[in-house]
Amino acid sequence: MIYFAYGSNVNTKTMNGVRGISPSASYPAVLRGYELVFNVPGLPYVEPGFASVRRIGTTTATSDDAVADDGDADIINDDGSDSSLSKYSREVHGVAYVVTDEEWRYILRTETSYETEVVTLAGYPDAGGTSITAITLTYPDVDVGTKLWPSKRYLGLLREGAEEWNLDEGWRRYLNEVVKPFEPATNPAAPLVAAVSVPTLALVTAPIGIAVAARNAGAKLAKSRQNPGGAEIDLADAATAAVVDGFNVLTGVTWGLHNALWAPLFGSGANNESDGGDGARG
16 A cells, blocks of 8 residues: 655654554655645644645646756746745645555544545656555545644644655745744633633534434445445444544534634634735645
């Protein structure tokens, strides 16, 4: 199994340290026709958004698509921005990990809200420059009423991982110069209010989440019974789906409260209002 990582899993602190996974092989690669986004809702003021990738067109990587040095790396626009970095909004650099089936199942269990997608990568020249079929994780767009930015801590993991693997220089500059981190609110009460409120929200929304999970599980079971020749429901998969359903309910309530109450009182816990909320992509 080849798994393409683009977020915190690019950093070995996360992949090897936190997850305890030691791939049998690892090499830099690029996924073209996708953009790096931060559309995975987290905790306001603390970890607003986590990374995903979003398809922006249909592309096919070939052996001729290997990463090459940019000849226009120093072209500067009239507004002072580097025009050569714009291409990195249409491709995502990361690491292709060769993992066992068991390790892949563990990754899926720890990334329960994501969906799998088969993609074609282009390898870096020092890895042979060939096209690679891999599986990556994507997160469906969810409207939480505001634009999400990554925390400094989380974006730092991506930047550190890019340096660690010596990813394309332009990509490293893109992460450092274009993708902006969320700046914590100047009011120190904001993150505290969010952190204290979430456990209460979890208790309040638990019955709703359980009801939603039970309803969805019941619908899947009924469908399975109507189609005896189909695949049986895996209990582990059903449990994972139930966790996702409960998480989605909690996310909706949390960000609804943020938009209606916390943001007016403490300022945005999702993006930097001084920048108009248009900084980091996603």
